[in-house]
Amino acid sequence: MKIGIDKIGFYAPHLYVDMNKLAVARDVEPAKFTIGIGQEKMAIAPITQDAVTLAANAAFGILDASDKEKIDYVIFGTESGVDNSKSAAVYVHGLLGLNPHARCVEVKQACYGATAAIQMAKGHIALNPESKVLVLGSDIARYGLHTGGESTQGAGAVALLISADPKIMVLEDQNSLYTDDIMDFWRPIYSDKAYVDGKFSNEQYILFFNKVWEDYKEKTGFGLKDFEAICYHLPYTKMGLKALRTVLDQGTEEDKDRLLANYEFSKTYNKNIGNIYTGSLYLSLLSLLDLKEDLEAGSRIGLYSYGSGAVGEFFSGILEANYREHLYVNQHTELFESRREVSVEEYEVIFSETLPTDGTNVxxxxxxxxAVICLAGVNGHSRQYINKLR
Structure with a gap:
């Protein structure tokens, strides 16, 4: 049975800050942000958007009535959860009006959560071929103003519909995994901002990539020649390039040129959104699919997922015939074009707006x-979500 990605879409807030201007405000040479880490714009979530609304808006843009009826499993990967008990998936289920006979859960392992969700979805569909699974990767990356990680913040969500006989990409069965208990990035339960050992995390990202890549090659017999492109989890766009460069000598000059050229397509959305944690890898994939118009059906795309703490996985997918007919390129183009730039001063005000933590209604x-779906406030310790079209 062929199982994979039937639909894929994303959503980001309508506000962004220009990284050149942020660099100037922070007394940093702009090239350190735009070239050094490879970021141009950073999406900013207003207080009316959280992980739930971002994910719901991403899914709203791609699901039709038939999908909503067939979806019997919603798996929400996030490290920006809004409740320690109720899953974010249940909120999205209600906001979208999905089939009530469904299972809804939230999964967490840093930026790896959506990949775990996809693997869970594949198992479910193998047992229930008529089912569809909605996988969500949604996060708001927050490190704090004037911090070392500030330039790698971002906000957004990716929604993937996983099914049998998918229209876009068949996910191959071979994969390679690696886990080690390390402290490269974490966010204690009491903190709304993450902590990171940046140099160590970069080293581990590359180390994990090399471990899963070598294991994958041994399991499958594949090499660089078998891949049209490799997409990466991108906390910032230079990170994936650093990892890719460590294996380029394993291929020919043609392999090197092809993979580097296609990496440029895969990073475009991310460099204009910023880090979205669990959705980052799939935003990279979506950027490649949307923007590289001559990718041929049958092409194999490699996918490297990394979640600090840490879990890494390498797996792959094969593009289906006529896959471009099922992309939402115009919708995504409109999203980017409709965004509004804010000044650094406005960004700082927006960033500092937070919900009360003492039970006060707001x-x-x-x-x-x-956005169609927004957070309208808090009442009786309960977040009040609104779908403006319902």
Whole structure:
């Protein structure tokens, strides 16, 4: 049975800050942000958007009535959860009006969560071929103003519909995994901002990539020549390039040129959104599919997922015939074109707006947020979500 990605879409907030201007405000040479880490714009989530609304908006853009009826499993990968008990998936299920006879759960392992969700989805569909599974990767990356990690923040979500006989990509069965208990990045339960040992995390990202890549090659017999492109989890776009460069000498000059050229396509969305944690790898994949118009059906795409703490996985997919007919390129182009730049001063104000933590009720102004689905406030310790079209 062929199982894989039937639909894929993303959503990001309507606000962003220019990384050149942020660098100037932080007394940093702009090239350190735009070239050194490879970021140009950073999406900013207003207080009316959280991990739930970002994911719901991403899914809203791709699901039709038939999908909503057939989806019987929603798996939400995030490290920006809004409740320690109720899963973010249940909120999205309600906001989208999905089939009530469904299982809804939230999974967590740093930026690896959506990949774990996809593997869970494949198992479910193998047992229930008529089912569809909605996989969500949604996060808001927060390190704090004037911190070392500030330039690698971002916000957004990717939604993937996983099914049998998928229209876009068949996910191959071979994969390679590696886990080690390390402290390269973490966010204690009491903190709304992450902590990171940046140099160590970069080293581990590359180390894990090399371990899973070598194991994958041994299991499958594949090499660089068998891949049209390799997509990476991108906390910042230079990170994936650093990992790719460590294996390029294993191929020919033609392999090197092809993989480097296609990496440029795969990083474009990410460099204009920033880090979205669990959705980052799949935003990279989506960028490649949307922007590289001559990718041929039958092409094998490699996928490297890394979640700090840490879990790494390498797996692959094969593009289906006529896959481009099932992409949402125009929708994604419109999303980027409709965004509004804010000044660094405005960004700092927006970043500093937070919900009360003492149980105080609050009503939020959602008219300024163009998203269909918004957070409208908190009442009785309960977040109040609004789907403007329902």
């Amino acid at each position: 009503e939020l102004e959602i008219d300024h947020d163009p």
